[in-house]
Amino acid sequence: MNKNKVIKNILSVSSLSMLALVISTNVNAASSSPIKQLSIPVVQQTELVSIAAPDYKIEQQAVHFSQKVFPKSQLSLQAHAYESISDEYWLEVTGEQLNKGLNLDISNPGALIRLSAKQIKNGSSVLGLAIDPSKVQLLKNNQVLQTPFKQTISQQQLATANVFPNSSAMQLDKSMGKGTFTLQVNQPLNVKQHYMVNVKEKNSPYKLHLSIAKQSYLAGEKITFNSFVNNTANKNLAKLTTNVNNAYIQTPSGEKFNVNLQKSNGKFQVQVPQSNLPAKRGALYELYVNSQANDKGIKIRRNAKVAFAIAQPTARLQSNFSVNGKAASINLNVASEGRYEVSGLVYGTSKNGTQLPIMISRSAYYLQPGEQVVQLKFDPKILAASGLQAPFTVKQLRLMDQSRMALLQQL
């Protein structure tokens, strides 16, 4: 029986995908190397999309590269959860609001307040619109507080670090304590000019936790996340009841979509809206959550965000493969013209039968739409130097769309 056909038959058990590709170094010859049974998980199949090739410069040559991996490497190329923890909040206000007086909730003594003039894209310059911190006063219960700030930082001082443009900041004296204060700017401001007000409460025990199950999704996939405010000074790290909780998603092109916060199985789920506006390659989506909670009469406000990517399914690894001693031949279904990389972790077998990693191999090609067969080439020098024997396996196979900087499959 033709060996390639055997492999094809084994792999065709699944019409969806594969986890490990078993290869033999001498499969082309009349080899007796056994081919191991494969473990084949079911992976959700997604409808491929046809997208025009990007108009920016993309490498056209096929490129292959292998990197030695140490046998004891504990690599995990699978998706990871991500958690953002926030001890701050921010809001957008107008110059008119700042002149009239803006209520700010302070939940930790010594908070830092940063005021930044906002520049609208393609709008006029905001230079000169920064607020002079000596013209800022703080009130509590309608009484002006004397020397409420431990330190004030002017626009000129902040500008020397080139970090916060058009900004000034004030650090509250800890003696001011907590509660609701009114911040009022006595410098005449353009009533329509927008400002960002950022309250940073470093070392505050009150934290907003925003976690996301993974940071890479295919279009159409639901995003699962969790969000809560807790008091880390509490021994039980008790979660606080949130009075206000809203969220939105910002696309790479800047569009914002409100998110309906409904829990399912204890977690929030959201279907990310499609955006047709052009965005730069590799830019990410962002999920923002704004929360308010109370703890013994203290109002706590927090904002947090996490970034994630959404890939358009422009190509897919097919389930039938053939192999030889130097490379794996991988079938791709390509729906969109572009540059694709296949990569995998190549394992060999030690004398005592243990499978150990040898190298990460990658091969990239510029491909046209249609059924394509590409070679994932291995480095024979690394293979020989490893001292490991057949059977070899390729695990953690990945397909990347380099043209659109997207992770398409990771198995």
Added chain:
Amino acid sequence: MMKKITGILCACMLLSFSATAAKGLAFIHGTGNQTDAYNDYWTGDFVNTVRQGLPDSNNYTVINCDFDQYMWDNQAAGCLATQLTAFINDKNITDLVLLTHSNGGNVVRWILSNPTWDARYPNIINRVSKTIALAPSSLGTPLADAVNQGNVFESTLGWLLGYGSDAVKQQQTSWMAYYNQNWLQGTSGRPALPSTFKALVGSDVDSAIWDSDSYCAGYQYQVALETTQNWLDSCSDGFLNCSSQSGAGSVWFTDKQRTSGREPLSHQQSRRGCFNSDVIIRNDI
């Protein structure tokens, strides 16, 4: 007799190889669109001290690229690949040492981690023996998140963070987590980089007005960097947490372990050779 001749031939070939092997050094700046990084980013004093560590001190290049762009952009990593390839070819470099500062470490990691992205990358990767990363922003910085809060800034004047450039977006903490997890090597749990990537970590900002050490690389910068500590951990260089600087590859040393007077290196100071750091780097080339 034949054995002796063979031995002599082998020795000659080895000598010939070592004579043609050339070590080179590239200075790779951080965020910003540089056109004269020698003067504007590094300063001649720093470059001319560090390059003395080379067997041939003329085998160096100072990179000038637009690192306000995303690290993978043709004007960022593409530009870096163009200038490194030209340097390799012009000087026949076979052993390339990269010296990066801040986000320059991320642009280098992009090339080292994505060998098939550009046909020029493998030739560069195969020549890089090590990267000395001064205060690399490997895990991003909360300051980049703060800068991007609701703001759309178009100016790209900043040498440190820039004002809302794509490079600043990229260095937001959750953005870097995504790129590290999917596109970059060298962080925890990810494949190692193909060559040594070792970080010099800046751990503090010293801006006491009575301390003359604060004046190295500009006192006024120190005051502003101390302000930014509000967004950072107790261990930071005023721009990056130590955890970010230590987030990829290995830690070479933390400033106070080896600097003169055990002085800390702020983010500004780590690229200016303050407190004998230039000599320490020179001796490691």
